[in-house]
Amino acid sequence: MKKYFLSLLVIGLLFSCTNYGQLTFVTKLPKKLDENSGILHLNDSTVWFIQDGGNSDELYQVGLDGSLLNELKVKNGKNVDWEDLAKDEKxxxxxxxxxxxxxxxxxxxxxxxxxxxxxxxxxxxxxxxKFRYPDQKKFPPKNKKEQFDAEALFYKKGYLFIITKNRTHPFTGKARIYKVPAKKGKYKAVYVGEFTTCMEEASCRVTAATISDDGKTIVLLGEGKLWIFSNFSGDDFSKGTMKTIDLKATSQLEAVCFLNEHTLLISDEERSNTGRNLYSFNLK
Incomplete structure (x- = not known):
């Protein structure tokens, strides 16, 4: 009897630690995607994923019901630390x-x-x-300048925009924006600007990015937050309107993409018996 109650307690604790917050559960992802780090929507019924560093050099096609449909080996593409996906108009x-x-x-x-x-x-x-950051002089830099990690990427008008993940000590909440041409070559990235997400280190680091098909809305994801940018012009989207949404979710959110004009798809890694899920979020 005692073991029975202990088992119930453990199960109860697991469910109490799983909080989807404002996210709507869509499906459980395949076991192969326990460390998914990027998501991309190309058609109405499927999405594509990549895995974090140290995993296979592959693109995974998944149905919106969680079924694994296809795996493509990326030739000449070693997965040192794959973090995000983007697409262009072609x-x-x-x-x-x-x-x-x-x-x-x-x-x-x-x-x-x-x-x-x-x-x-x-x-x-x-x-x-290939690219490098124009303002990085030391590898690694001092703790207060550890601003050269990135997990967020989107494409806009012939360029790829990279948003950094702040790892400074002490934490400053700042994210930097860089861009590089979206074509084969070796480049010094162009510094575009920077902005402050928020000051809570655990949830204020940018983990993914996406842009709407009309190019008017940019969404950044953090572990529990969304930053939505609109009414911008030019490359520095942070000069537009920024809206912060607390998703009130407790899992390790890693990837985001637009499903349609008003709906986001968001995924998380598997961690402590939670995660490896696909969610939706309505921007309205």
Whole structure:
């Protein structure tokens, strides 16, 4: 009897620690995506995922019912620390291999692959967009300048925009915006601007980014928050209107994309028997 009550207590604690907040549960993701780090929507019925660093060099196609539909090996695309996905108007897909927890990497790259929806084989060719940050002088820099990690990427008008994940000590809440051309080459990224998300270190680091098809709304994701930008002009979207939404979710949110004009898809990693889920959020 005592063991029975202990089991009930453990189960109760697990469910009490799972809080979707304002997110709507859509489906459980395949077991292969326990460390999913980027999501991309290309058609009405499926989404594409990548895994975090140390996992396979593959793109995964998943149905909105959670079924694993396809796996594509990315040729010439080693997964050092894949963190986000983006797309352009032609359907090309961009894989951000710029995870840089210690700000010591000199091999930052974004892989460009053709539209995976029309790929007939099990492999897909990648072109390399290599880049470096113009203001990083030391690898790694001092603690107060650890601002060269990134997990967020989107495409806009021929350029890829990278938003950094703040790891400064002490934490400053600032995120920087850089851009590089969306074509094969080796570049010094252009510094665009910076802004402050918020000052709660646990939830104020940017973990993903997405842009609406009309280019008028940019959404950044944190572990529990959304930052929505509108009414901007030019490259520095932070000069527009920023709205912060507390999702009141407690899982490790890692990826976001637009499903349609008003709906976001958001996913999380598996952590302590929670996560590895796909959620939706209505911007209205």
């Amino acid at each position: 359907g090309n897909v961009y894989i951000g291999d710029f995870g840089n927890n210690d700000s010591d990497r000199k091999d930052l790259v974004i892989y460009k692959v053709p539209n995976p929806e029309i790929e007939k084989g099990d492999k897909i060719d990648a072109q390399k967009i």
